[in-house]
Structure formats: structure tokens, C-alpha cells
Amino acid sequence: MKNILRILLICLSGILHSQNFKGEIVYSNTYESKVAQLSNNQLNVMLGTTQNYFTQNGNYKSISNGKLILWQLYINKENKLYNKMGNSETVYWNDCSIQGDEVLKAEVKKNAATILGKTCDEVILVCKSGIQKYYFNSSVSVDPNLFKNHKFGNWYDYISKARAFPLKMIIENQQFKMVSIATKIDNKDVADSFFDLPKDVKLEQSK
Template structure:
């Protein structure tokens, strides 16, 4: 009996470790402005300092506490991101096959930081207009093929190299430096309706493209 219990525990552990991550992460976010036209305080207020991120399969959803974008939903079956702003109940969509900041090179280094007690490797991606550093641990697995069309932000490019969600991100552009650090990770089963577009009569192309 003890051997049977041990076998069940081992198999269950293996099963959990082999699964893609499903659940929620909470990130603390901060912005440092490099532009004379906007202060760091204004950027933080506009973009938000907290992100609630849910993912299941090839879909993800983010909720922000900023004054501009309040909600984003990415659907892999459409390869679109839907954004809800604070000023309208219309969902504005972007085609995420498009990318005007294509990755040029990457570099991976082992054991570069520890986030929430989790040791993380680092991938640094240099693109035409930005440099982004992602700190990740392979325990938070993602199947990159589910995001094969997600060129925007070089997301598929990054996932194809790491096969894991980032626990910390530092993005530097000509306008700002954004730092995002996970403060909570909660594996959980999510209903598919979390990622549904509820009112398809109120969608429109993003006006900021």
C-alpha cells in the first residue's frame, strides 16, 4: 500500500510539473520617464502600478489600475488583443501578427535573480527600438506554439526561447523604462468564459495604431 501511495504521489508530481501554467499572477509595475513631455508620476498614473494577469492555454487577460487601459484580453484563435479604456465601453482590438519593433538578437544567462524565492534565468532581447529583459523559471511553463502568431512585443520570440512566463520584466525604450515584478502566483483552474468577448457589438479597431 505504501508503495502504491508513493507511486501516485510521484506520478501526480510529474503530471503537475509537465503541465502548462494555468492561473493568475499579480505584478507590481513602475515606469521611469525618459521624455521631457511626461513625468514618471504621470506615466505611473496613466498606465497603472498593478497588473492582474490570468492565462489559460493560448488566451490571457490583464486588468490594470491605471487611468488609460483598464482591461486587455488576448485570444489566440483570433490572434487579436482587445483593450478596454477608461473612457468607453467599446473594446478596441489590435492585430497581434503585426510588430514594428522586431527582435534582432537575444542572450540567455543562468541564475541572474530570485523572485519570490524562485531562482530565475534571464533572457535579454534587443529589438529595433527597445531592449527587454525577462527573468523566468521553467516551472511556469508555457507552450510557445499556442502563441505562434503573437509577434507583437516579440512575445512568441521570447516564449520560443524560454518556454515559460516571466516573473520579472524590464523594458527600455527611448521614452521610458518599465519594470514589472511578480508579487503573487496562484495556479488555479480558470473557466473559458474569463477570456470571452462579452459584447461583440461594441468592438472597433484600436485608434492608437
């Protein structure tokens, strides 16, 4: 009986581990400008110091307290990323099958950081645009096949290696360096309607 119980627990553990994370991750963001015309504080105001990231079933929505991009919405079945800018009523969208960058080298390092008490491995992407570092833990795991067509922003390059949502990101390019760290993880159901576009919204493809 003890052996049977042990096997059942192992099997259940595997099932739970394979489940896709759904819910909300809250990130705190800081920026370091690399151009004289743009201060760190201006980047804080434009891009936002707090990001609320909601995800379920391969969809995600990111809401920022910045003034430049108010929210981003990825609709999985369309493979499009919608962007609501603070200075326009139009919602602009990107075709996520177009990468817009190139990953030159990828590397994984074990036990690279501890975030919210969770030991995280690191994925380093050396890209044409700069260096991207992601830190992840299996507690927020996801099936990468959900995002197999999401090449935009090198997302599938990351998610295919980590198989989890990031708990910390360091994105560095010629203009600035951004550090984004999770401050809260909330595993919960998110209503399907949360990932709907607003009604009668004007749409236009990003150029």
C-alpha cells in the same frame, strides 16, 4: 519495488513539469520617464502600478489599475489582442500576427535573479524599439506552441526561449523604462467565460 516507484516518480515529475500554468500572476509596476513632458507619477496613473494577469489554454487577460488601458484580452483562436481604453467605449484590437517591432539579438542568462524565492533565468531581447528583459522560472511553464502566432510585442520571441511566463520584466524604450515584478502566483482554474468579450461591445482595429 523501490526502483519501480522511483521511475514512476520521475515520470510523474516530468508530466507535472510539462503542464501549462493556469491561474493568476499579480505584478507590481514602476516607471521611469525619459521625456520632460511626462513625469514618473503621470506614468503610474496612466499605465497602472498593479497588474493582474490571468491565463489558461493559451488565452490571457490583463487587468490594470491605470487610467489609460483598463484591460487587455488575448483570444488565442482569433490571435487578436483586445484593448479597453479608459477614455473610450470602443474596444480596439491588434492582429497579433503583425509584430510591429524587430528583435535584433536574443540572449539567455542562467540564474540571473531570485523572485518570490524562485531562481530565475533571464531572456534579453535587443529590439528596434529598445531593450526587453524577462526573468522566468519553470514553475509557471507553458508550451510555446500555444503562442506561436503571437508575434505582436515580441511575445513569441520571448516565450519560445523561456517556455514560461515571466516573473519580472524590464521594458525600456525611448519614452520610458518599466519594471514589473511578480508579487503573487496563484495556480488555479479560470472559467472559460472569463476570456469572453463583453456582449454588444463596439470593436475597432487599432491604427
